[in-house]
Amino acid sequence: MAGNSKRRGAVRKPGTKKGPTVGSGGVRRRGLEGRGATPPAHQRPNHPAAKRAAKAQAQARRQSGKKTDDTEIVLGRNPVLECLRAGVPATALYVVLGAEADERLTESVQLAADAGISILEVQRHDLDRIATNGLHQGVALQIPPYAYAHPNDLLSTAAADGSPALLVALDNISDPRNLGAIVRSVAAFGGHGVLIPQRRSASVTAVAWRTSAGAAARLRVARAPNLTRALKGWADAGLQIVGLDADGDTTVDELDGSGPMVVVVGSEGKGLSRLVRETCDAVVSIPMAGPTESLNASVAAGVVLAEIARQRRGR
Structure with a gap:
């Protein structure tokens, strides 16, 4: 019978201006509005594709570990391929799902x-x-930090070889391409290692690996907290310290390269620093026939190393 229903309707509470307490009464109309386009599968929290993406991301983090200043990520198909061809000791190759394959990616x-x-x-x-x-x-290609040797390890390598020690130290060389080219020259002309300072110097990065054409895998590179102190230690061990600078006191033509020695290469712009120059037993330059004032640091190092190798072959 009309009016005798026991069901509570949408009524307002006494003494309040709030909406009805039973039924939506249109209050939740906003919740019924559209929410836009459906997100991709990998962005839906409970979708299997999202779970696979989260798993791959967690695995990538585990592979990379804690990122340091020396850890590198090489990007791009050409740079990655060049690193792999040069034998760079990478730890992981990342490939995007569904990436278009070409000859570079396949190789x-x-x-x-x-x-x-x-x-x-x-x-x-x-x-x-x-x-x-x-x-x-x-x-992308992930390259771990390079495992540098101790300066004394280079002396041990030279002693095991049986020939007079031939080491190269770099002072103010900041371009990794120069570092890689010098490593390549040292390996080619019978050197036993390269020493770099720990600060304000190029380090063995992916660029240096590529420029060395794989020589960085065969030749040890050491790093010293203090270059001057390391050179003095080598001098006490009987090695001659020869600086290479455009303002040298003598020329490479007068250099006797038959004995154990360290060739210290200064940068093209600044040359040798003051303390390093004072540590050297001699500072030589390369005579120039033309108007060119100086050579690139890696080229100059190659010229001197080739002369030393020539002298040692003629002994």
């Missing part, structure tokens, strides 16, 4: 597989976070 994956490097498929947005400009071309 990179093959070289990484042959070298035992982990190959990880990741989402594109994972590499986008690593590459601030987004120009990774769907591939």
Whole structure:
């Protein structure tokens, strides 16, 4: 019978201006509005694709470990391929899921597989976070910190070889391409190692690895907290310290390279620093026939090392 229903309707509480207490009464209309386009599968929290992406991201973090200043991520198909061809000791190759394959990517994956490097498929947005400009071309290579030797290890290497020690120390060399080229020259002309200072110097990065054409894998590179102190220690061990500078006191033509020695290479712009120059037993320069004032540091080092190797072959 009308009016006798026991069901409570949408009524207002006495003494309040709030909406009805039973039923929506239109209050939740906003919740019924559209929420836009459906997000991609890997962005939906409970979707299997999202779980796979989270798993791959966690695995990538485990592979990379804690990032340090020496850890490098090489981006782009050409740089990655060049590093793998040069035998850079990488730890992981990241390839974007669904990346368009070409000859460079195919060869990179093959070289990484042959070298035992982990190959990880990741989402594109994972590499986008690593590459601030987004120009990774769907591939990245992770290179761990280089394991530097101790300066005394280079002396041990020379002693085991049986020939007079031939070491090269770098002062104020900041370009990793110069470092890589010098490492390559030292290996080519029978040197036993390269010494670099711990601060204000180029380090063994992916660029240096590529420029050395794989020589960095065969020749040891040491790093010293104090270059001057390390050179004095080598001098006490019987090595002649020869500086290479455009303002040298003598020329390389007068250099006797038959004995154990260290060739200290200064930068093209600044040359040798004051303390290092005072540590040298002699400072030589390369005579120039033309108007060119100086050579690139790596070229100059190669010229001197070639002369020393020539003298030692003629003994």
